[in-house]
Amino acid sequence: MANARVWLITGASRGLGRAFAEAALADGDRVVAAARNVEPLEELTEKYPDHLVPLPLDVTDRQGVFDGMERAVAAFGRLDVVVNNAGVLLYGMVEEATEEQIRAHMDVNFFGAVWVAQAVLPHLRAQGGGRLLQVTSMGSGGGMATVGFYGAGKAALDSVSEALAMEVEGFGVKVTIVQMGGYNTGLFTAGTTNTEPLAQYQPLRTEMEAMWGDAVAPEPGTAASVIIKLAALPDPPRRLIIGSQSFDHVLEMDQAQADLYRSWEHLSRIAPG
Secondary structure (H helix, E strand, C coil), X not given: CCCCCEEEEEXXXXXXXXXXXXXXXXXCCEEEEEECCCHHHHHHHHHCCCCEEEEECCXXXXXXXXXXXXXXXXXXXXXXXXXXXXXXXXXXXHHHCCHHHHHHHHHHHHHHHHHHHHHHHHHHHHCCCEEEEEXXXXXXXXXXXXXXXXXXXXXXXXXHHHHHHHHHHHHCEEEEEEEECCCCCCCCCCCEEECCCCHHHHHHHHHHHHHHCCCCCCCCHHHHHHHHHHHHCCCCCCEEEECHHHHHHHHHHHHHHHHHHHHCHHHHCCCCC
């Protein structure tokens, strides 16, 4: 197809990344599918041998990411849409998490995304533009017990992506923070590290597990069409919530936060500045 785009998608072997890759390929586009383990992509590679290039990539290895981006660009000669999607989950209370667990978590969810952005930007700038989709979470606006570090990493990525959008807009590069709702991605199984539980938190843990419930989340493919439409917009938004229920939840959380600020406005206004 004459108007076929070239995508680079990290975390493409499963979950949302896999769904985004499949949707782009079905749309006639070409995809460089990056993942730490590319074996799950074999079937998709056989189905789209001329349109899909699997790229083994560990996003926590900064030099490896820069080297990988060179191979990604060489695969089809350019990159039009980069989806920074690779992510993991550290599940547990803040006090329970070890230094090793916290650093490993942030290495993927924050630093890995930063390395990918830094590595692709010289190429996008040189070709006069492109799209960078930073996959975060609808819950990144506030912390939640048991998933505090996940929210922290996504909130940090939100913030740096806002700055990045301002910095690269003059080069024709459009950045969108994609705040995903809950989807059946396997993140809570294959992508999860659990802390060692402390007995003192068991009542709260039980309460949180009951709140999460056992409802089956939508399949990742149901979100993929939104990503395809987003990538095609000539003037995309800086932020986009993906998911109807998630959209409502974010509005409710924003209103609750605004109400909380207002209730303590008298104390805030004592100080100048």
